[in-house]
Amino acid sequence: MALHPSSAPHGGKRPFPWSHMVGFILSIVLTVAALWAVLARALHPGPLTTFILVLGVLQIVVQLFFFMHITESEGPPWHAWMLMLGFVFVVAIVAGSIWIMSFGTEAY
Amino acid sequence: MAVVHEASDAFNVREHGHHHDEDALRIFGFWIFLTSDLILFACLFATYVILSNHTGSGPTPADMFDVPAFTAETIILLTSSFTCGLATFAMHHGRRGLMLTWLIVTLLLGLAFVGLEASEFTRNALAGATMQRSAFLSAFYTLVGTHGCHVSFGILWMTSILIQAWRKGLAGEIPGKVFIVGLYWHFLDVVWVFIFTVVYLMGVMR
Amino acid sequence: MNLEPTYATHFFVTGDPMIYAADVSILLVSAAIVFVLTYFKKWGWLWREWLTTVDHKKIGIMYMIAALLMLFRGGVDALLMRTQLALPNMHFLQPEHYNQIFTTHGTLMILFMAMPFIFAMMNIAVPLQIGARDVAFPYLNAVSFWLFFFGALLFNLSFVIGGSPDAGWTSYPPLAEVPFSPGPGENFYLLGLQISGIGSIATGINFFVTILKMRAPGMTLMRMPLFCWSVLATTILIIFAFPVLTVALALLLIDRIAGAHFFSIFDGGNPMMYVNLFWMWGHPEVYIVVLPAFGIFSEVVATFSRKRIFGYASMVASMMAIAIISYFTWVHHFFTMGAGPGVNSFFAVSTMIIAIPTGVKVFNWLMTMYRGRIRMTVPMLWTVGFIPNFAIGGASGVMLSVAPADYQYHNSYFLIAHFHQVLIGGTVFGMLAGMYYWWPKMFGFMLDERLGRWAFWWFNAGFYVCFLPQYVLGFMGMTRRIYVYPAHMGWTEWNFISTLGAFMMGVGFLLLVADILYSIRHGERDVTGDIWDGRTLEWSLPSPAPHYNFARIPVVTARDAWWAMKEARKRGEALPDARPLAPIHMPKNSGLPFLLSLSFFVAGFGLVFNWYMLAVAGFLGVGLCLLLRSFAEDKAYFIPVEEIARTEAALGRV
Ligand code: HEM
Ligand SMILES: [Cu+2]
Numbered sequence: 001m002a003l004h005p006s007s008a009p010h011g012g013k014r015p016f017p018w019s020h021m022v023g024f025i026l027s028i029v030l031t032v033a034a035l036w037a038v039l040a041r042a043l044h045p046g047p048l049t050t051f052i053l054v055l056g057v058l059q060i061v062v063q064l065f066f067f068m069h070i071t072e073s074e075g076p077p078w079h080a081w082m083l084m085l086g087f088v089f090v091v092a093i094v095a096g097s098i099w100i101m102s103f104g105t106e107a108y
Numbered sequence: 109m110a111v112v113h114e115a116s117d118a119f120n121v122r123e124h125g126h127h128h129d130e131d132a133l134r135i136f137g138f139w140i141f142l143t144s145d146l147i148l149f150a151c152l153f154a155t156y157v158i159l160s161n162h163t164g165s166g167p168t169p170a171d172m173f174d175v176p177a178f179t180a181e182t183i184i185l186l187t188s189s190f191t192c193g194l195a196t197f198a199m200h201h202g203r204r205g206l207m208l209t210w211l212i213v214t215l216l217l218g219l220a221f222v223g224l225e226a227s228e229f230t231r232n233a234l235a236g237a238t239m240q241r242s243a244f245l246s247a248f249y250t251l252v253g254t255h256g257c258h259v260s261f262g263i264l265w266m267t268s269i270l271i272q273a274w275r276k277g278l279a280g281e282i283p284g285k286v287f288i289v290g291l292y293w294h295f296l297d298v299v300w301v302f303i304f305t306v307v308y309l310m311g312v313m314r
Numbered sequence: 315m316n317l318e319p320t321y322a323t324h325f326f327v328t329g330d331p332m333i334y335a336a337d338v339s340i341l342l343v344s345a346a347i348v349f350v351l352t353y354f355k356k357w358g359w360l361w362r363e364w365l366t367t368v369d370h371k372k373i374g375i376m377y378m379i380a381a382l383l384m385l386f387r388g389g390v391d392a393l394l395m396r397t398q399l400a401l402p403n404m405h406f407l408q409p410e411h412y413n414q415i416f417t418t419h420g421t422l423m424i425l426f427m428a429m430p431f432i433f434a435m436m437n438i439a440v441p442l443q444i445g446a447r448d449v450a451f452p453y454l455n456a457v458s459f460w461l462f463f464f465g466a467l468l469f470n471l472s473f474v475i476g477g478s479p480d481a482g483w484t485s486y487p488p489l490a491e492v493p494f495s496p497g498p499g500e501n502f503y504l505l506g507l508q509i510s511g512i513g514s515i516a517t518g519i520n521f522f523v524t525i526l527k528m529r530a531p532g533m534t535l536m537r538m539p540l541f542c543w544s545v546l547a548t549t550i551l552i553i554f555a556f557p558v559l560t561v562a563l564a565l566l567l568i569d570r571i572a573g574a575h576f577f578s579i580f581d582g583g584n585p586m587m588y589v590n591l592f593w594m595w596g597h598p599e600v601y602i603v604v605l606p607a608f609g610i611f612s613e614v615v616a617t618f619s620r621k622r623i624f625g626y627a628s629m630v631a632s633m634m635a636i637a638i639i640s641y642f643t644w645v646h647h648f649f650t651m652g653a654g655p656g657v658n659s660f661f662a663v664s665t666m667i668i669a670i671p672t673g674v675k676v677f678n679w680l681m682t683m684y685r686g687r688i689r690m691t692v693p694m695l696w697t698v699g700f701i702p703n704f705a706i707g708g709a710s711g712v713m714l715s716v717a718p719a720d721y722q723y724h725n726s727y728f729l730i731a732h733f734h735q736v737l738i739g740g741t742v743f744g745m746l747a748g749m750y751y752w753w754p755k756m757f758g759f760m761l762d763e764r765l766g767r768w769a770f771w772w773f774n775a776g777f778y779v780c781f782l783p784q785y786v787l788g789f790m791g792m793t794r795r796i797y798v799y800p801a802h803m804g805w806t807e808w809n810f811i812s813t814l815g816a817f818m819m820g821v822g823f824l825l826l827v828a829d830i831l832y833s834i835r836h837g838e839r840d841v842t843g844d845i846w847d848g849r850t851l852e853w854s855l856p857s858p859a860p861h862y863n864f865a866r867i868p869v870v871t872a873r874d875a876w877w878a879m880k881e882a883r884k885r886g887e888a889l890p891d892a893r894p895l896a897p898i899h900m901p902k903n904s905g906l907p908f909l910l911s912l913s914f915f916v917a918g919f920g921l922v923f924n925w926y927m928l929a930v931a932g933f934l935g936v937g938l939c940l941l942l943r944s945f946a947e948d949k950a951y952f953i954p955v956e957e958i959a960r961t962e963a964a965l966g967r968v
Contacts, residue, residue, distance in 0.1 A: 075527075078526050082550075082553070085550075085554070085638075086554065089554050089641055092641060092642060093558070093594065096594075096642075097587075097590055097591075097594075099656075099657060100590055100645060100653050100657050101584065101586065101587060101590060101653075103651065103652060103653040103654055103657070
């Protein structure tokens with residue numbers, strides 16, 4: 001991970017943070033899209049929920065790749081594997097809990 | 109201006125076969141911490157989702173959430189994630205002054221976010237929607253508040269790193285620290301995106 | 315004016331002779347410790363060598379001492395309970411004391427005995443086995459230890475101040491909520507666990523990074539000792555499971571302190587959500603404490619059969635499989651909640667699946683012994699003793715995993731017998747095997763084998779006498795957490811036998827302590843550093859290892875690295891290490907981990923009694939320590955070559 005200053009600042013072109021710009025624009029677009037879809041009731045509640053959740057997942061991808069540099073690592077990318085495993089467990093926790101705890105709710 | 113201490117670099121290299129420097133080790137460790145913190149938020153989300161329609165005698169999400177307010181919070185935090193990225197970028201290119209500027213901007217945005225959230229909480233609490241009112245409210249304040257506490261902690265942490273970078277320049281451990289606090293900040297942004305989606309958007313949808 | 319005395323009676327636990335006796339003995343022991351330290355002028359030594367150390371070997375030893383002390387206290391709790399249950403209608407313990415004792419027993423044994431014991435073994439062995447000079451983050455390692463220590467202290471304090479928790483080690487709401495548990499006892503439980511839990515997460519991250527990033531050159535993952543693999547699997551589970559506990563405890567605490575409604579029965583709360591979260595941590599937790607034991611058994615079996623472990627790759631695969639699958643079985647702890655056939659079937663099947671990799675391991679251990687040249691040393695005895703134990707425990711587990719049948723077994727003594735069989739037969743046997751195995755590495759002398767054998771046989775025999783009858787009692791309908799039973803149930807004989815067994819285990823524990831005390835004076839010195847003729851790198855070092863571990867980082871060419879080196883040497887192929895010594899970069903000691911954790915303790919204590927000013931003061935202390943560390947400048951130093959050369963020469967290694 002190149003933390004220490006790599007290219008000399010003096011002389012030559014000033015570097016421009018293109019990927020950060022793209023990431024930022026994408027994240028704003030995704031946010032506005034989700035907001036619009038909900039406020040305009042663009043879809044039925046079921047598909048709408050799915051839609052905004054997918055947008056949320058895309059936001060994760062944007063942050064991970066454009067800002068957090070997930071692909072940079074010294075040696076094998078264990079942190080990326082752990083993160084992936086983490087996401088699997090996140091789904092297990094949230095979806096699992098909903099599944100388990102919905103017992104008896106139909107009675108209310 | 110870039111001040112690179114050759115000596116401090118050599119110092120950081122553990123003669124450990126692979127020559128990984130301590131920064132890489134810390135960054136890796138911090139990633140692992142983030143995966144762990146992710147689980148923490150997953151549990152809070154699960155609890156929230158399960159309790160969000162247990163509103164008892166209290167208000168429902170739709171009664172409570174204010175679209176302009178949470179949209180502003182979202183845009184501010186997304187922007188701060190961007191400026192924080194710019195700070196890291198400036199650091200990569202050895203531009204300390206620029207890095208400090210972007211860090212300060214990030215901090216100000218962070219403060220604005222926390223301020224907005226605090227005012228949202230007080231407004232709701234004064235209107236009687238306290239966390240003691242219903243299970244939904246308990247879960248709401250805890251999930252969103254935990255994120256807010258993370259952000260507040262991040263503000264203090266970033267300030268401490270800002271001071272160090274101010275005093276010592278980009279030498280020794282500073283770049284690693286800036287990078288790590290940046291990771292933390294982006295991570296909080298990710299969490300917020302889901303609070304925005306699951307709590308607020310799905311709340312007003314109902 | 316006269317508020318004072320009533321206040322004192324609220325604050326200190328009063329009115330029971332047993333508590334007074336405990337108070338007196340705690341005072342006496344503390345006074346004796348203070349006296350000895352002062353008399354021998356050891357305060358400075360204690361601070362410099364132990365309280366501020368960041369050396370993984372010393373931290374490991376401190377964990378081990380703490381674990382043994384907690385095993386003692388948990389064991390006393392157990393004997394008190396077994397005495398109360400020995401005969402029908404006993405009047406030995408009051409019902410509320412019985413509740414407190416089973417609560418503290420369970421909590422102590424899992425969180426303050428099993429956890430520190432596995433951390434002890436990890437600290438002692440992992441860096442040495444992978445050829446590292448310390449863990450990845452030595453400072454953080456010290457933080458973890460002191461957080462554990464002060465968490466345990468806070469929890470144990472409840473015995474004399476404020477009153478012990480009494481809602482079970484699982485602390486289910488609504489019982490654990492304020493209306494039904496108004497005293498500070500539950501708060502002690504929640505905060506003690508929370509503080510030590512933070513330390514556990516840090517340890518998990520630390521060892522995960524250590525194993526993946528600090529291995530000596532040539533030590534590929536598939537050349538790693540199996541103990542390190544087991545620790546890797548455990549750390550993955552810690553990283554993903556402990557935050558769930560953090561949340562479960564935090565939400566219950568918020569309910570209790572701030573009057574929220576997560577788990578209350580009114581205003582929309584859902585107590586079952588706590589149960590759900592608790593076991594989402596709780597099931598991985600049982601594997602967190604048993605996987606390192608599997609690792610130790612693998613090391614011990616290979617060493618004392620003088621063979622390389624049979625089926626290395628399948629061992630690795632099964633441990634990783636267990637780590638992942640155990641995250642998907644948690645509902646088997648509350649089948650009786652009645653989540654419906656879909657949910658219960660899914661979790662019954664996933665639970666049964668987990669028995670498969672476990673079975674694979676048992677066969678691998680047996681096959682390693684098959685046609686090996688076996689030496690029945692004490693570590694090997696604990697290992698061999700473990701196998702039938704775990705087979706029975708696993709089988710009863712599979713019986714429990716059949717959801718409809720579990721409606722019968724659940725919360726009966728059958729369940730109690732099951733988890734003691736796996737926790738004692740697995741974790742405790744494993745940790746004791748590890749303790750005997752690595753003791754010479756830690757201290758430079760052996761534990762006496764003869765006394766060790768006596769301890770093993772009393773403990774092992776006592777174990778069966780104590781717990782096999784409990785399976786029967788479970789079938790006869792005896793439920794857990796009852797403090798008295800009538801005479802005509804037909805339970806009397808079995809209970810009496812069980813109590814006898816418990817006392818036999820007590821004798822075993824005393825023999826173990828006797829062994830340690832005896833060996834401190836008379837134990838055989840380990841001058842070679844390789845007293846068991848070991849296979850892995852820790853045995854290439856002197857006993858105890860110098861504080862920098864390896865003067866030169868070893869270069870690994872095969873699995874069982876040290877064995878390969880010895881073989882090469884025997885064949886005359888090994889060249890002496892010609893690499894020149896280089897200065898070694900080492901972390902400096904620091905008092906901050908101690909102070910940081912002390913601040914957490916103060917904050918926790920404040921929260922227990924809702925003394926918010928004290929809590930704020932504690933948190934300010936935490937913040938201050940964090941800042942001091944962040945601004946700290948010189949956190950490491952170099953050991954000069956001459957000093958290394960001198961130390962190595964003094965150890966007889968040039
Ligand atoms: C073959 C593998 C195993 C299976 C199939 C299994 C299955 C089960 C099931 C179904 C229960 C719940 C029973 C009930 O509450 O009615 C249970 C409880 C328990 N098991 Fe296991 N188990 C296995 C291994 C282990 C291991 C290795 C440990 C620990 C080292 C362990 C520790 C526990 C504990 C502590 C409890 C109950 C705690 C409580 O309710 O207080 N189990 N087991
Ligand atoms: Cu389980």
